[in-house]
Amino acid sequence: MTVVARMPRVAVAVFPGTWSERDFVHVVESVLGWEARLVWHTEADLGTPDAVVLPGGFAHGDHLRTGAIARFSPIMRSVEAFAAAGGPVIGSCNGFQVLTEAGMLPGALLRNDHLEFRCDWQSLRVEHPAATPAWLGDLADGDVISLPISHGEGRYIADTETLDALERDGRVVLRYTDADGRVSPDSNPNGSDRGIAGIVNERGNVLGLMPHPERASESEVGGTDGLRLFRSLDRWLREQPAAPERRLSSG
Amino acid sequence: MRWLAEVHVALRSGIADPEGQTIGSALRALGYSTVSEVRSGKLMRIAFEADDPDAAEAAVGEMCRRLLASPVMETASWELRADEQQDAEAANP
Numbered sequence: 001m002t003v004v005a006r007m008p009r010v011a012v013a014v015f016p017g018t019w020s021e022r023d024f025v026h027v028v029e030s031v032l033g034w035e036a037r038l039v040w041h042t043e044a045d046l047g048t049p050d051a052v053v054l055p056g057g058f059a060h061g062d063h064l065r066t067g068a069i070a071r072f073s074p075i076m077r078s079v080e081a082f083a084a085a086g087g088p089v090i091g092s093c094n095g096f097q098v099l100t101e102a103g104m105l106p107g108a109l110l111r112n113d114h115l116e117f118r119c120d121w122q123s124l125r126v127e128h129p130a131a132t133p134a135w136l137g138d139l140a141d142g143d144v145i146s147l148p149i150s151h152g153e154g155r156y157i158a159d160t161e162t163l164d165a166l167e168r169d170g171r172v173v174l175r176y177t178d179a180d181g182r183v184s185p186d187s188n189p190n191g192s193d194r195g196i197a198g199i200v201n202e203r204g205n206v207l208g209l210m211p212h213p214e215r216a217s218e219s220e221v222g223g224t225d226g227l228r229l230f231r232s233l234d235r236w237l238r239e240q241p242a243a244p245e246r247r248l249s250s251g
Numbered sequence: 252m253r254w255l256a257e258v259h260v261a262l263r264s265g266i267a268d269p270e271g272q273t274i275g276s277a278l279r280a281l282g283y284s285t286v287s288e289v290r291s292g293k294l295m296r297i298a299f300e301a302d303d304p305d306a307a308e309a310a311v312g313e314m315c316r317r318l319l320a321s322p323v324m325e326t327a328s329w330e331l332r333a334d335e336q337q338d339a340e341a342a343n344p
Binding site: 068111155158 | 262266267269270273293318319321323324
């Protein structure tokens with residue numbers, strides 16, 4: 001049997017007002033040596049990606065509510081279908097907001113409690129990484145990582161029942177903490193309920209997080225913890241038995 | 252016929268509204284010491300066509316459900332009236 005080796009393919013969605021797509025493409029192509037494809041939001045065809053990225057920015061100007069208009073873009077039907085088939089999807093910052101508006105993740109993201117835009121490095125505690133092996137499989141429960149945040153509307157909220165269910169099912173996978181991994185009001189940059197920074201869907205293949213892993217994937221920019229998410233994806237893709245021709249590792 | 256809807260969207264009670272709190276602080280700082288709470292929200296005026304009041308009401312409700320208000324964090328209420336001036340102009344151009 002001839003196995004055709006190829007690098008992982010990542011589709012990066014672009015809405016009018018998206019601003020982090022080039023950073024994701026840079027990491028995927030130049031840091032990892034994989035293939036990236038920008039997909040304009042009016043396109044319904046994602047191609048045949050191994051993973052889909054919904055990047056940060058201000059899709060449709062964030063008018064009405066963040067992500068509220070983006071969710072109706074044709075590309076979202078394809079993203080939903082990709083996720084429903086088990087494909088790994090990551091929504092960072094505005095992408096997280098789009099995922100909640102689309103109903104692919106529970107809860108919502110509101111104006112930061114202090115009303116300021118916050119752009120800073122932020123410590124995060126990894127919890128239940130096994131809940132999302134495609135995105136956090138290379139990290140350990142309790143790991144404290146540092147990623148940039150850059151948002152004005154990142155206050156995660158959900159009703160108590162939903163929050164309790166997320167905690168019970170181990171779907172809160174990233175939490176704002178101090179450098180020692182402790183949750184406190186001072187370590188919460190936006191007033192999110194229970195310090196929640198990232199959650200996954202029930203199946204574990206859709207991750208939404210406010211921080212920016214693509215901005216922390218080279219030591220030159222101050223940190224490489226974001227690269228650990230892509231390394232997780234790399235390993236996860238290699239472990240998939242379904243299609244050996246799909247890809248080989250970048251090593 | 253033409254209708255005008257004024258849709259008010261507000262955060263659900265119990266969800267912190269830092270914008271409203273800040274406005275309340277500003278009002279108190281201006282001397283309105285009896286102001287105990289401000290909740291902020293959005294107002295949208297929507298002009299649209301519908302055959303009758305029931306259809307107009309149903310249309311506004313659907314707009315709110317599908318787009319205007321987040322089912323997770325917001326509630327919507329609205330006032331609806333026929334745009335008689337517009338209808339008269341259409342009848343007697």
